[in-house]
Amino acid sequence: MRVDVIDSFDTLVRLRSNWDAVYAADPEAQYFMSWPWIAGWFKRLRYQWLVPAVRKEGSSDYVGFFPVQLRTERTRDGAFHNELRTGGGYFAGYAGFICDPDVEEDGIRAFAEATKQLNWSRLHLENIFVSPRRLRGFLSAFPAPEFLTGKVRRPDDGDGIDHDVYVYVNLPGDWEEFLNGRLGPATRKTARRTLRAIDDAAEYRVTDVTAATLERDLQILLRFWENQWGAKLAARYHPGLPQAMINNFRNMLRCAFEDDALYLPCFGRARSRSACKQP
Structure with missing residues (x-):
C-alpha cells in the first residue's frame, strides 16, 4: 500500500468521485465522513488539514481516506506542541476514516504508519466512530512504551450527562411499521391523534x-x-x-x-x- 497526503482543496475537489466510491463501499461510512461534509468543513476550517489517502501499489485510485487536522496548541506551562486531530474534531458528531472493506486490514495499517510519520506530539481521536476491530487495528501500530494511550476525560458540565454516550436507533422501513412495532398502545394512540390534529388544523x-x-x-x-x-x-x-x-x-x-x-x-x-x- 502507498499513502499520499492530500493538503490542497483543489485536489480534494478532483477526488470527489473516488471518495464517493469508497464511501459507498464502506459499510461503516456515515454522513460526517461523506465528501460533502468533509469538503464543506475543510473549506472553512482555519487550521491546517490533511487527508492521508491509501492506494494499491501501481494504482491511481484510492481505497481509503483519513481526514485529520494539524493544530498547534499551548499547554498550561506555556509550551507549544503539535496536535493531530480527527478531521471533524470539535464539531462532527462522528469522525474517523473510510476504507474499502476488501483491503481494510492493510489500509488501516497504512493509515497508522503514515500518521506516525507526521509531525505531532499528541494524537487526539476526537469522536472517532469505528468498529472495535478497526480501532484495534489502528492503535496496535502505536505500541507502548514508545506511545502512551489513554481516554480523554470530558469536562463535567454539571448536568449529569455523560457526553461520551451516543444513542442511536435502528429505524424500520416505514412510519406505520415504527408505530405498530416500536410504540406501546397508549403512545401510538396519542401519536396518531396528535398528527391528525395537525393535519386537520x-x-x-x-x-x-x-x-x-x-x-x-x-x-x-x-x-x-x-x-x-x-x-x-x-x-x-x-x-x-x-x-x-x-x-x-x-x-x-x-x-x-x-x-x-x-x-x-x-x-x-x-x-x-x-x-x-x-x-
Missing part, C-alpha cells in the same frame, strides 16, 4: 425548508439553540464560544442543504411566519 401547518426560506429558518432554529445553551457554554468555556458554534452550525447546515441532505421541518401558523420546531 387550519391554523397551523408543517412545511419543509426551501431555498427561499433557508436563511430565515436557520436563524429561528439557531435562536432556539442559543436560548437553550448559549449562556451555559459562555460561562463554562468562553464568552465567544456560542457565537462561534452558531457560525459553524449555519455554515454546515447550508452545505447540507446544498447537498440535499438537510431535513428541517418547520411548524407555524398557516398565515404567518413559520417557526422551526425546537429540537
